[in-house]
Amino acid sequence: MSRRTPPPAQSVTSAPEPLGADQARRARRYLIQMGIRVVCFLVAVLTWSRVPLWVSLVLIVGAVVLPYIAVLFANAGRERRDDAPPGYLPHLLDAAPTARPVAPAPPTPGPGPADEPWRAGDRPTGHDGADDDDTRGGTR
Numbered sequence: 001m002s003r004r005t006p007p008p009a010q011s012v013t014s015a016p017e018p019l020g021a022d023q024a025r026r027a028r029r030y031l032i033q034m035g036i037r038v039v040c041f042l043v044a045v046l047t048w049s050r051v052p053l054w055v056s057l058v059l060i061v062g063a064v065v066l067p068y069i070a071v072l073f074a075n076a077g078r079e080r081r082d083d084a085p086p087g088y089l090p091h092l093l094d095a096a097p098t099a100r101p102v103a104p105a106p107p108t109p110g111p112g113p114a115d116e117p118w119r120a121g122d123r124p125t126g127h128d129g130a131d132d133d134d135t136r137g138g139t140r
Contacts (some may be wrong), residue, residue, distance in 0.1 A: 026074050033070035037063050 017025075044059035 022077075026076070030070050030074040033066055033073070037066040038072070040066070 040059045042124040044056045044063065048056050
């Protein structure tokens with residue numbers, strides 16, 4: 001009898017960050033970025049006539065573009081970890097099941113005597129010469 005080695009235990013360091021901690025980290029980052037936006041806007045307004053015009057315009061553009069970037073980062077969600085736990089096979093989990101091959105349809109015979117309708121008295125005979133009876137309860 002062979003002994004199997006048990007699978008390795010899940011490492012605590014490879015566990016994902018808790019959802020609450022992830023949401024708090026993203027909210028903190030968003031608030032910091034919005035704070036930078038407010039500072040950019042206030043500095044642009046307060047220094048409008050004291051600094052060159054291009055500096056004020058750069059600050060205003062930063063104040064306009066920063067909310068879009070902040071929302072993108074806040075909605076990014078949980079980051080994927082490159083190091084997967086042992087035994088995790090993502091290529092097998094993401095693959096779709098393979099389809100079974102379909103057999104081709106049998107060829108249809110061309111026009112000939114086999115396509116003629118049978119008359120009541122003309123019944124074809126089987127390979128052994130006996131009459132075929134395909135009705136339910138018939139004899140063979």
